[in-house]
Amino acid sequence: MLKNGISLSTQFYALIIVMTFIAFAGSLLSSTLTLRDYLNSQLGSHAQDAAHNLGLAISSSGGADTVLIHTLASTLFDSGYYQQIRFVDNEERELVNLSHDNNAAVPRWFSDVFALQAPIMQSEISDGWLVLGTLTVQSNTVLAERSLWQQTTRNLLSSALLFALAALAIHVILRALLKPLRQIVQQAEAVGRKEFRQNPGRTVTRELNLVLGALNSMVLNISKVFSEQSRYAEQLMQQAYLDPLTSLPNRRALQQQLSNLQQDAKLNHNALYVAMVSLSSLQQTNDEQGYASGDQYVQKAASLLRQLQQQYPALQLFRLSGSEFAIIGAADRTSAAELDNKLIQALEQEHSQCYSQGFGRAVSVLAEAAESFSNILARLDTLQAQDNVQLLTGANTEADLCAPGRLQWQQLIDRLLHHNDSSDANMELLLQPVADQQHKLVYAECLLRFVVDDKPLSTAEVLAMAARLNRADTLERQMLQFILQSLPQLSGGAVAINISEAVLCSDDLRQWLLLQLAQGAATLPPLLVEIAEHSIIQHPQQAAQFITKLQQLNIKVVIERFGANLTSLRHIQHLNIDYVKLDAGFINDLEQESNRFFIMTLTQICHSVGIKVLATHLESIDRLEACKSLNVDGFQGFVLGEIINFTFLSKKGDVNKTKMQYTLKQVFNPKGDTYDAS
Structure with a gap:
């Protein structure tokens, strides 16, 4: 008190x-x-x-x-x-x-x-x-x-x-007099939670009425400014990155997202699936039936592809040009082949006499993590020019022949679920620093990697196969348990853990995690929780409840990949969060004036309601300085520090099987007395 x-x-x-x-x-x-x-x-x-x-x-x-x-x-x-x-x-x-x-x-x-x-x-x-x-x-x-x-x-x-009797009378009188004051306090606390609500109450006390009116006016103005700025920023984003006919992200948005997806694929040892769908009969439809019919054709294709893409949350759908769509995202070979089949079947089902040249044609490739956007499109264009091209990602390449089968995957996931320090199937905890404007540590983000026989596995493949084998919740629980068991060895700063969409979908998993966090409060370092923007948009009610519970445990909340949805601002207005981590696509395209203006506008909006903005995937000093000039609060990327394998470090440092304690300064700067990201 x-x-x-x-x-x-x-x-x-x-x-x-x-x-x-x-x-x-x-x-x-x-x-x-x-x-x-x-x-x-x-x-x-x-x-x-x-x-x-x-x-x-x-x-x-x-x-x-x-x-x-x-x-x-x-x-x-x-x-x-x-x-x-x-x-x-x-x-x-x-x-x-x-x-x-x-x-x-x-x-x-x-x-x-x-x-x-x-x-x-x-x-x-x-x-x-x-x-x-x-x-x-x-x-x-x-x-x-x-x-x-x-x-x-x-x-x-x-x-x-x-x-x-006097105390009772005083209590009744004070309760009546202080009720409006309590409402004012609740209104002020609601503003701190980004809830801009009006207080309609009136009192017999003139001074309280003046305070109440001033607070209502302030809340109304804040809400109005936030809504107007959010709406303006979203309009700018949609004009720059959305196709007006289909409301899908456009070619520019794909170029912006590709680098981010490639970096994630490289970090998690994932394959990058890229498919291109071309509407074979669009030109003929425009010529014979008019552009209105052509627009309906495009919208029908967009709706069909959107329904297919929604079955795979890791994939994103874009409209490249008038007749071309692209589907891109992390996927294992099995998922890619499955998606290829569904894609071709869906296009064949729409074939009719209205589309004499076919409804559409699809080709796909598995791109390299460092492959350029122009090279990927060139490969897809080459495949489009060939005849009878079918399931390219499902072809029997040498890599496919070496890929594990369903039984092998089941055995591998079982080994991961029963891992121990002496096992050859393990999880490794990685740490990456997030620093502020003065290069002081804000927190360290926890990343997880699967290793079998000393070789890293594709995170996307492991999680996808776990979902197919109905082991997703069990594996997610094991991953979180591994992280929470490792964190008591860390001190000297805050640590962030990532929460997947599986946690938001499962009431049991959320309750279990909240219980673990509450029970470990005395031994765990200060915690933050990072939740992907896509997960919050897909499960808004569960996310709001979960965030409220986390705040009650004094755990701060970060929304990562913020801005990827292009309608992000409206979703944070009523969420009690502490940080937003910008989608890396905006950072990778800082040369664009519209991107810099959007980041500056977003920073102003977030600062107006007490939210700090973080930039990620920073790999050069120039981008770091550019983000600083845009008033971004914190930064993450290889320019600030390498990712540290804490599991390897702790095993190497443990003596006589006794768990040693490490400060984050020791982890990121073992020879220095202070952490300095510069």
């Missing part, structure tokens, strides 16, 4: 309760002291009257009869109202001395704090001008103490009742 300060309502309650308590306690103390002083006065007056009356009685008897004097004193003393009666004659002889032991009738602490002081009253007894002696009388305080105690307890009970 003290970390973020004490709430105003708590301070109000504490202040009023303390003041009310002091008021009631002071009133009770004052009434008790007043009653005590009154009783002391009454005890003195009572003793003085007794001394005077007894003195008159003794004087009338002549004062010579000692027995009579003692009898008169005893009669008065036996009433119990007096503590002491004493008579001394004129020769200093004590003729009467009667006293009581004062047995406490109230708690000892009470009599000590509020002690009654009964005064000793004297009366001089004389017979005419002859002084017979001195009589002293002191009242008994027992009855007065009992009376004081009883009255004090009654006052205490009545004060407590009044205090409770």
Whole structure:
């Protein structure tokens, strides 16, 4: 509570309760002291009257009869109202001395704090001008103490009742007064979560109404600016990267994405599948039926290809030109051959008399990770020019003959699921740094690689085959478990783990992961979670709930490959995220003015709602400096640091099978005292 300060309502309650308590306690103390002083006065007056009356009685008897004097004193003393009666004659002889032991009738602490002081009253007894002696009388305080105690307890009970009633009334009044304030606080917290909602409430307090109106106006303006800038940025992106007829990414978008896909394919040892579909009868349709019919033909083909592409989330669909479409993405040979078959079957089913030259023709290749865009298109154009070209990616090449079969894949995945440190089928944890403008470490991203017999496997092939064998969730759990078991060896900075679409799709997997993160909070380093933009768009409700749960565990959230969807901004407006990692396509095409303008606009929009922007796949100082000039907050890429195989490092450093501890500075800069990405 003290970390973020004490709430105003708590301070109000504490202040009023303390003041009310002091008021009631002071009133009770004052009434008790007043009653005590009154009783002391009454005890003195009572003793003085007794001394005077007894003195008159003794004087009338002549004062010579000692027995009579003692009898008169005893009669008065036996009433119990007096503590002491004493008579001394004129020769200093004590003729009467009667006293009581004062047995406490109230708690000892009470009599000590509020002690009654009964005064000793004297009366001089004389017979005419002859002084017979001195009589002293002191009242008994027992009855007065009992009376004081009883009255004090009654006052205490009545004060407590009044205090409770006053507290209840104050609670009701404060609750009514502070309710609008709580709504203002909730509205401010909602703004921090990128929820721009209005507060329609009104209060009887003028100052609160002014604050409420100002906050509503601010929220409305922020929401309006965010929406306008987002809409403008999306329009610019769509004009630059979307085909207006089919709403598919265009040739420029493909060129931008290709480098990103090739880098990922190289890192994960994946094959890059590229297919080109040409509409054989488009020119004839335009000439014979008009351009409107030609547009319908193109839209029909786009719809057909989009339905096919949606079955393979790793693939992307583009419109290259008037009659050509491209499908590209990471895929294993089995998936590529399967897609080839489905693609040709779908095109053949649409063949009719309306398309005398066929509905469409497809060719495909498996591209190299470093192959240029022009070379890939040249290969596809060459294949298009050949006759009777069918399943090119499914051809019986030497690589295909060496590829594992279904049974072998099942055995291989089983080995991965039961891996251990001595196994020849393992997972390896890789770390790559993300640095800020000052080249200081922001966090390290975790990457995972599969290794069998000391050879890395294609990540796409392993995950695809695991899905076909109904082992996807099990493998995903094993991968996350491996990462979480490795991370306690790291300290000195934050670490990010990647969450796949499989986690968002599975309620059980999400709950399991959240439980693991909660239980490991004490041993794990500060965590971030990276979620691909595509996964969030496909599963918005599950993503929003998952992100909320992560924030409750103080885990920050990063959306990676941000901007690839071209409608990204509308999806982050209501998500409580901390970072967006730009799609590498924008970084690879920084020479384009539209790209630089989009990055600058996106950065301004994200900064307006407290989101930091990261750039990835930086491989040159020039691109790094360009991103800095566009106010990007953080950077990732080989220009900042190599990817570190932490599994290899930790095995090499472990002594006597004891897990050593590593700081991120030691991992990325083992010879330096500080991490400096420069």
